[in-house]
Structures are given as C-alpha cells and as structure tokens.
Amino acid sequence: MAAEDAKSFVRRDTLRKIEEKIQNLWEEHDVYMAESREKPPEPGEKFFGNFPFPYMNGFLHLGHAFSLSKLEFSARYHRLRGANVLLPFGFHGTGMPIKASADKIAQEIQQFGHPPVFPSNKEEQGNHQEAEDANSGAPTDNKFKGKKSKATSKSSGQAYQWEIMRSLGLSDNEITKFCEASEWLNFFPPMAMEDLKAFGLGCDWSRSFITTDRNPYFDKFVGWQMRKLKDMDKVVKAKRYAIYSPLDGQPCADHDRATGEGVQPQEYTIIKMEVVAPFPSKLGVLEGRKVFLAAATLRPETMYGQTNAWVLPNGRYGAFEVNETDVFILTQRAALNLAYQGFSKVPEKTSCLIELAGYDLIGLPLKSPLARHQIIYALPMLTIITDKGTGIVTSVPGDAPDDYMALHDLKSKPAFREKYGVKDEWVMPFEIIPIINIPEFGDKAAEKVCGDLKIKSQNEKEKLAEAKRLTYLKGFTEGTLLVGEFAGRRVQEAKPWIRSKLMEAGSAIMYSEPEKPVVSRSGDDCVVAQTEQWYIPYGEEEWKKLAEECLSSMNLYSDVTRHGFEHTLIWLNQWACSRSFGLGTRIPWDEKYLVESLSDSTIYMAYYTIAHHYTTETCMEIPEHLGLT
Structure with missing residues (x-):
C-alpha cells in the first residue's frame, strides 16, 4: 500500500x-518584462493589466489567487496575440491596519507577559474585555462586547493578535519583532512575491514596489500627486462630521473598518426640552442647572405638533454635563458622540452626573420649543431603540404613525397607564394637532393611515413601518405646513429655515452619529466627530461633470460595472484625505498629517509605468524565518 x-x-x-x-x-x-518584447505585429498594440495591490498585514490567500487568475488569463491571451503586455504587481502598506496590529502585539505583551499567557476560556476573555471597556470609558453593554469580539477576530477566528501570528507559523521570538510596524513590510512583501512566483504569475517584477515612506520614490510620487491637487484647489481644509475612532484618535475611513463599510454620518437636530423645576428627588442633585431631555429628530419642522415626549421605561440614561450650566438627559452612546462634537464639559469625554432609568423620567414636566402646550410630559413608549438617536423621542401624533398609536394605547388602556404610573392629566387633555396637509392623507395623516391599515397597537411593528413608508417621504416632499410663521410653504422648503431659527434661539443643536454601527480594525466602536481635516471635494459640480463625461465615453463590458461607477459618482462628495495615525506619506504642506490610504491609491497604476527607473532597497529579499522560504 x-x-x-x-x-x-x-x-x-x-x-x-x-x-x-x-x-x-x-x-x-525576462520573458515578462514589457521592454524585452519584440515589436508587436500591429504597431502600438499594448495591454496593461492591474491587480489592486494587496495589503501586507498577512500572507496572500486563495481569494487573491482566484481574482488574480482572471488577469493572468487575460494577460497571457494578449501576449500570445503579440501585444506588448505590462502586468506588474505592487504591495500596499499605507494606512492603519499594520500599525494597529503592531500596537496590539505590544499591548498583549504588556497585559499578558512575554510570551503572553492568555485567558483559557471565553468567560475569562469576556471579563478581560469588560475590564478593558471600563478602563477606557466604553459602553459595557453585551452587544458592544460582541461587536468588538467580532472585529478582533474577523479574519482568523482568534481574539488575540499574538495567536493570529502563531497561526501563520511564527515563533514567539519572531512575533516580538512585529511590535515594530516596519517588520511587517520586511517580512510579508517578499513572502508574497515568492508565492506569486510559485503561482506562475507572468509579472514584470522590475516594476514591483511597496508603499509608505519606506519607498522614497513612491513617497515622492504621492507627495507630487497631492501638491498637484492642492495647486488646483482640489484639496481643502475644513471642519466636517466624520466617522471617528476614539481609540485611534482619527477619522475611520472605509479601508480602516472591520464593519460598517460605506456608512456615513447621519445628521439630526436635538430639541432641548427643558425639565420644569422643582425636580423630583431622583434629579435633586441637578437643582440649579438647566436640565433638558435631549430629543433627536430628523423632522424639526414638525415640532409645532408636539403633545409629549417619549422614553423607554427600562432604558438606560444619564444626566451629562454639556457645559457649566446645561445638562442633557440622554443615552451614554449619544453623549459620547456629542462629546466629540464639542458638546461636553470635558472635550472628547462624557461627564455623567447621575445614571437614570427611563422609569425615573416618566411624568417629568417639560417646556419644549414650538410646542402649542406650555407644559408637556415625558411618557413611556415600548418600541424606542436606544442605539439610534438619543433614546429621547418627541411625540407628534398628527404626523408620525408610531406616536399616534403609542398615545392611542395610553389613552384607551387605563391598566397600561396604571402599570407605568401615568396620571390621566399627563395624557387625556392632549389631542392631535394638525400641522401638515399631505395629498391623499389630509391634515391628520398618521390617524388616517393607521385606520386604513387597521393598526390596533404600538406593537404592530411591520404595519407601523408600512404606515411610515406611505406617509413620511410624501409628507416631506409634497406636504404643506399649516402652522407657524412658514405656514403655506412646502415642508422641504420650510425645514432648513425652522431648524436655523431653533438653533439661533438656543432651543436646538446639530447632532450626528453613524447611520449604522461602525467598528474600526483596532476593534473600536466608532462615533461621529467634528474634525478639522484636509478633504478632496469630489462632489464639486465641475469636477463631477468631467468624471461623468469620462464615464460616458468608456467602453465597459457590463452595465453592472457602469451602474457601480454611476452610484459612486452620486454619493461621493467630500473625501477626507488625511489622517494622523498609521503608515504612509506625509501631507507635503502639513506634515502632522498622513495621506489617507485610499487617497494614495488613486493613481498608483501610473507609477508602474516608471517604477523600473526608480529602484530602491525595499527589503524584497526572502527572510530566513523558520524555513518559510
């Protein structure tokens, strides 16, 4: 056998x-060197194929080979036809993943020894993570820990960077070297080149390069690109909302995210609903301050129809210092976002005076801007999601189906009121206030659509979602405002004016948070921060028009590809092209910043055409590590 x-x-x-x-x-x-080929039978026939240069924080894998095989096949086809073929291959090190992984190794040595001895079971790992969260001031809710765990083990199934490196066949002594980001560029690019040669890639290796300032020629090439853009006024500095990692201390671009690629900041208006003194005993420590329930809304123009505020009875809230006099009651998550937007007594840190449950807020008397009633009350709503907005919701039952049904439940069910200690006078006097007239739905759209769909309770989530779908967009685009100084105007026209008026009066502030959860590659739950950065204004009308004209002239193989380009041109507006953490090229005129990793990758394909003229020692020799050659 x-x-x-x-x-x-x-x-x-x-x-x-x-x-x-x-x-x-x-x-x-030198079969694959583009210059070594004889003159093709058809003068001028050329083929240039490019593979997005892989990131050098690990070995190449089967997915690389699968995608690369398509380019390899195409290049060989054109070469057999006699074309002068250029198929080069580079290696990417710009950005934060390498630096973040190097820092993790250093942290693991500090926390668990050398070589590190990690917790032996998931429970101990959970305790370690909870302690780490507590030390950093991060939320300790289980769902946040779950996200962090997924982020740190996204590609390997292992929670610790040291274990990931061990799985690659490295010894503990070798892993120690990877505390330095430079070691990653020493080790992985030559290993990748060796694997690609074994794969049989028909590559012109004379043009291979790595990025970052380890390669002074590519470094200067990126600097030249940025200076050209700056000279054309295509790089501007401004304060903007950006998805931001508190742990990394910088904006978290798509390339830096473990989850949440493509997620943008979502902008809200926070309505300051002032709590009327005297305060209940639970809020006694806040006496002498201006205390507000901070309600986030996308529709500030509907505030004329407020009847009450909503809180989640078992929700977790806190009273957070915004400045010397003002205190906002809202969720910890929202307070952290606000802290990075300039609304916290201590910049970039939350200052919680007391922790509160939603039950503690029920019955609070409130003065709310634009409300017809002098006093409205905080009431219980069971369907509030506290990982969106602030956990405090304004109630406009004339316009919002959810509000209409929640108020209907309280009014029609005495036992429900009794369960949550709701007094009749907090609810019964308040009737629907018509504020917007919507074609097909009239001036009490929420009541009509809930009746049409036969919705009986606030718990019928699917039906309420359909009711909102039917009325929300139509109300904004076609609705006419019935009240206030902008009565008679279309809602979408009046909205920015009303928001500006509220902010000028000090009754509201702007607030932003990620549309969906975003976790950085370092395992951090991201916020939205107002940051001063360098931006490339891709959305500029003239520039965008040139891009659209270029796209229309391109011969693409698939409508799917064309639609992908068109979609990007629609949403791509201001792109943050700078960062303060990671590897890369310094912004030539502002060296405290690095060029963001995708911004140094926009024209690197052009560098291949000259790379063979600018060679440098880039550590592309295979290291003698454990026979891995």
Missing part, C-alpha cells in the same frame, strides 16, 4: 519539476 501511495505522486512531482524548470527559464530570459 505504501509503495502504491508513493507511486501515485510520481506524475504530480514530475509536473512540478517541469513547472519549476519553465518558471526559472521565464525569469532567466
């Missing part, structure tokens, strides 16, 4: 010897 097994590999081994012999001949005769 053993002899048969040995014999069964003869053909394979023979083919591998032939493959190795031919690959050596290719390399010896």
